[in-house]
Amino acid sequence: MEKDNNDYIQNIRDALPEDGTIADLADLFKMFGDPTRAKILGCLQLRDLNVGEIADVLGMSVSAVSHQLRILRAGKLVKGTKEGKEVKYSLDDDHVTKIMEYGLTHVNEER
Amino acid sequence: MEKDNNDYIQNIRDALPEDGTIADLADLFKMFGDPTRAKILGCLQLRDLNVGEIADVLGMSVSAVSHQLRILRAGKLVKGTKEGKEVKYSLDDDHVTKIMEYGLTHVNEER
DNA sequence: TGAACAGTTGAGAGATTGTTCAAGTGTGAG
DNA sequence: CTCACACTTGAACAATCTCTCAACTGTTCA
16 A cells, blocks of 8 residues: 555656756746846836836846846846947747736736 | 936836735745745646645655745645645645646747 | 946845754544 | 644754945947
């Protein structure tokens, strides 16, 4: 019966996505899991913006925003394009808007 | 032109969700942003499980799992029902499965 | 050339997070 | 009652995170 129980547990384990996939999934959601990054992604859904503009909208330092943009870039959620001495940022992923919309729907339904 | 610029920034600010809403959104995504919690939510999509079973599936201590379950309970994503001396956990939110599916689709599309 | 501007980067402080370990609660079986 | 079992909880610790500050790169313009 120990064996039955182990099989039972093993079956569930086998049905789950691989650890690497789970890690990727968690990393993706982590991007949206910080208010500053969520706001940045929210802005960029409205229009492309440079770093200074994002900092103004959020009321934060350019440096703090730049640090978060680096993380979002690494996660391939935004991309930055140099235009003269500015860097214009835009969403780099079709899913970003949908994922945020879905989350917002959920949050707004909460009672 | 300072004024124009300020209005421009202000318009974007006004179009974003309120800070409280953004915080709720970030807190929601934070739930999925840890591999242990993501796995727990993954298991519970397959079937309801008690704490020991979840710990076995994940290969983690009962204590560690219980701590994470407390967080998921606080976030209203799972609920625990006492059955004798066990506690059976189940998903407490229709959106959980869809949000994870959407995230997985995204992750699997990545190249 | 050089000064001003836009942004990036690294170090470090303070806060938050996830796990372990030990102790605790509550339930059922003998 | 007492013991074993299933689970929860609090303290402690290391790892990670986010911001600030200062220094740095690169671009434009006079």
